[in-house]
Amino acid sequence: MPRAFASVPTRLGAPDRRLRQLTSYSLKRAYHRLQSDAARVLEDLGLRITTYSALAIVCDMPDLRQSQLAEALSMERSNTVVIVDALEQADLIERRRVEHDRRAYALRATAAGRRLCDQATEALHRHEAEMLAPLNDKERGDLMDLLRKLDGGVDGS
Amino acid sequence: MPRAFASVPTRLGAPDRRLRQLTSYSLKRAYHRLQSDAARVLEDLGLRITTYSALAIVCDMPDLRQSQLAEALSMERSNTVVIVDALEQADLIERRRVEHDRRAYALRATAAGRRLCDQATEALHRHEAEMLAPLNDKERGDLMDLLRKLDGGVDGS
């Protein structure tokens, strides 16, 4: 029984007024914007956000294991498999056997992997600077500090 | 040709040191924590994040159309269909015909929808306060301001 109703405002004031009171909502919107942009940047380099993130960690922490990679990325072990597969098939990292534990692999980036990672990191910083244009330098620093504090309260310990 | 390597550090210092220089990475981690928590809160009320968001907007802006809902949520029109379906089947909103445009629907929340939305909003604020525990009041306000600024630079105009 649909009933007719008066005209709908063609220009909406702030339909998500209530949602904007929630930090998680604003966080989601900002996240979505930055992730879409980052994904586009990485696509040109043949990477996705997850593969780039894994590559960066392997570059900076050679010979870590897949389970440690999973822990660092806060994801399940099982999901690292396909990511590491992709990086290995692209010759960006290697799976090396660990001497005294034949269950595990030590992951290490190749020279090409390190080069691509540096390239990607630079491109991401460049694009991020554009995305953060609405904020001045102090605000950017504040935002980083606040987000890091939120992230489990993990300081450099 | 996997080659053995020395022992792997059992306690990792900061394997994502490089990633943490990127705002989008810290943003993603904070986003993920808050979204997981919000999803759990809403699950108890039979809602998901997307259905709650849509419900909140319909409650606050009665008789808006699906395409306006899509715009408000920054999502594609097609993805609102299943969301509105779910809300309608749960008797939380209604699809009403618009008088002078038989293509469109005017969405309106039911009394039960408004009640549930208020309940959910309150529960979310309560849980969010816990998630934001690492931040003091000023920092919480700052974070909101910064995230809103990031979100397209849309002020209240």
Next chain:
DNA sequence: TATTGTTATACTCTATAACTATA
């Protein structure tokens, strides 16, 4: 028994393209 890597699977969110009925 516990752990490492793996496979299979499923669910959520999002995007694109093509369709229908109206305008």
Next chain:
DNA sequence: TATAGTTATAGAGTATAACAATA
């Protein structure tokens, strides 16, 4: 021809459960 809603489909990210090999 353009728009509102719809359908179908696909991709990416994430999660759970169960398994083999090894510790």
